[in-house]
Amino acid sequence: MALDTVTIAEISPEQVQPFAELGLKPDEYSRIKEILGRRPTSSELAMYSVMWSEHCSYKSSKVHLKQFGDKAVKTPALLVGIGENAGVVDVGQGYAVTFKIESHNHPSFIEPYQGAATGVGGIVRDILTMGARPIAIMDPLRFGPATAADTRRVLPGVIAGVGGYGNCLGLPNIGGEVVFDESYLGNPLVNALCIGVMKHSDIKLAKAAGAGNLVVLYGAKTGGDGIGGVSVLASETFDATGPAKRPAVQVGDPFVEKVLIECSLEIFAEDLVVGIQDLGGAGLSCATSELASGGSGGMKVELDRVPLRDATLSPEEILMSESQERMCAIVEPKHIDRFLEICKKWDVTVTVIGEVTDGERLEITWHGELIVDVPPRTVAHEGPVYNRPLAKPDYIDRVNSEVINVPLPKSAAEIKAAVLKLAATPNLADKSWVTSQYDRYVQGNTIQSQPDDSGMVRIDEKTHLGVAVATDANANWSYLNPYEGAKLALAEAARNIATAGAKPLAVTNCLNFGSPEDPGVMWQFAETVRGLADGCLEMGLPVTGGNVSFYNQTGAVAILPTPVIGVLGIIDDVRTRTPMSFDADGLELYLLGETKNDLAGSEWAYLHGQRGGSAPIADLQREMRLIDFLVEGRTSKVFVAAHDLSQGGLSATLTEMVLRHKVGAVIRIEDAGISLISESPGRVVVAIDPADSQALNAMAAKYKIKATYLGMTGGDALEINDAHIPLSELHTAHTETFPKLFG
């Protein structure tokens, strides 16, 4: 196989290169030639092709995502913003917390276990790269219909992959979502969120500063997995009889990652690195070009020094390999011996592969021959930017004008049947079959996990400071109105941490959409970003980072627009959190917020085959008052329990509350049908001691939130007006769905 060098590229401009097969457009290829003043070498072409991919360059989304910066509130809490591996916020007491969601949708459809496992591994390394100890993960998931044959292939593999990797890393899984819809059948969504904690002084950035500093690659050896389109270069351009195309899905080794985490944290604790970057998407191409861009730009790398699992890999393949569990650090020469010593202690493979130079070029050699000579910013940050055409899709006006026509439960028998039906439907059924495959206890700091409204972890054992995180998306609402859908998902995630009494602080997101080349999808995306940016501005919450996943589309059918919004909040004393349910009789139950005829996009409408109508309009001022109310409900010790209302409305919320500790409730409501199944946003059920009813009403008046008395806790049934639903029957309905489908 002939080596393509810079020297050869200079004298062979006529060489035909497979840029199209690598996913580059003709004008993108021309631009590369313009930047370099010659044709790229095959290694350079490989680097540009992956770094300028949609996944790495955000070329279709960039023009919209700018709003997160432009509209952002300036808050001193934001220590590191968008652009680094993950955003970092100040949570007080000298602690900083970093959190981020990423998608691993396409690999998880092809190979569910490894796709999901490496999705967890990737986001954990992003968090580690900031200098933080990863402390928890969450997994918002979307699948095709629960009864579909392919869902039975994909779901168990994804759950086992999330668990297999996360459990082995020693990270508690503290929450997530499992949602089913036809649109995800060929495009399941596997999003993973990781939270990490560090002291302010420990924050690390991806920058290669200081000429003479060493470029150090450590962790797993580089193999041929996850190369994807680059195998085109290896097999078609140079040697048609070369190695067969390798799997494009990476294979994870959580044990190596666990050791890598502990080894890295020990290195960080001794302050031995100037900059650091993990190797994820686009592997060494990404790490070297981003690190070099973060500094003055100059870096020399001897690619033949990279330790290989497969000695036959070509330089192009080494540059593109997405082998997992690797990190790249910039280390001052005076610290290198200690760095190597710590790696040896943990049996981590480590190699010095190059050094920072005072030039402005990233130069990569292969056995002494120059194969890459590029300005690194043009690879990492100055990729193409597209302002893609967008157009409001035809369906919007049509579905918005539809009138929801579903049977509303009225009689006792109908109420009972409706509550049981909602309790058992896969989207609302008990998820223990999933969450029991995840370790929620490891590290000993988990305060809340599924099925609580949010995950909560303690970050200081002495002061009891903690953080809470929730992720939410309501794709049904986003389908009807992507602008409002994004705001409503933001409000719901914020509310879900506030029910425990935590105060929202920062936002991350994972925007899952169809093809950006479809103007209708692009409109959904643009509206979503506008809604989320406006919502964050209004609520005073910074967006600290996120991820865009396009092309979740099979043929002409795109997934429902699914912006998964994560909100992180602080709680000053985790011991005082408000739990999601009650374990005592004789407490009063109140509904906070107003119930309207909001059936559009509801689970009840979905169960009756109806997707139309108009989504609710988010009232974020009221949501913010409700959040303050919930926080005061905790600090004043008035709330014994608080639980959010979302999909499945009051019916689902009451079901979850009474089943948590097997303490029933007697409820009296007017207009039972709408009251039970409407999904009006901005509502919470709280339990209080009857002696505190005046205090509750006073707070309700202060925050201008309607509080409606629902009834009392107690008994061994959920009684709603004349309907009597024994807890045993409700429990069976709620818990048997998943084992029956997937057990």
Added chain:
Amino acid sequence: MKVGVVTFPGTLDDRDAARAANHAGTTAVSLWHGDADLKGVDAVILPGGFSYGDYLRCGAISRFAPVMEKVIAAAKGGMPLLGICNGFQVLCEAHLLPGALTRNHELHFLCRDQKIEITNNQSAWTSSYEVGQEIIIPLKNGEGSFQCDDATLAALESEGRIIARYVGENPNGSRNKIAGITNERGNIVGLMPHPEHAIDTLTGPTADGLGFFTSVLNAMVK
């Protein structure tokens, strides 16, 4: 009193075990797998996790760690030794306890709050409990099904060496619902569920697990 907590590559619950030991009034001391040095500790805990990734057989590689030579020698001399989950697997691989832990009968990882009954309070790690006492502590593992031959099972039963059994449905297919066993002398205990995750009701389902760590304090004071 000092309790050593061993960290192998891939150990996960070492900090939790240390926290529990400190909570119980002992002083936790970190022991590194690669150092053949017990640092003068009075007892040792092999915590849970996936040592060496559990890639060969759970615990199969860890038993050969330099620190284990010292641990095995000290335990044979009567030093209290507790193996939790992966630690239990290491004890079986090291032949300090009989039997083996195999894949859960339902073939996937299971994390749940598990009721167990203490059936022997004469061991170094269970003296704080009453015989017949039921406690709830987390169970979390993929390979927790205790298996042994009939003769071994009969011996464990007749010698009263089963220290805890699962109550209710068998969570993983263990023979005779065995959750934990001890050696003849009662100083070495292997336990599948995790008492270190149940030392207070803030982070655990109960505080029932603390008794394992206070027991060893009693054992030393006696």
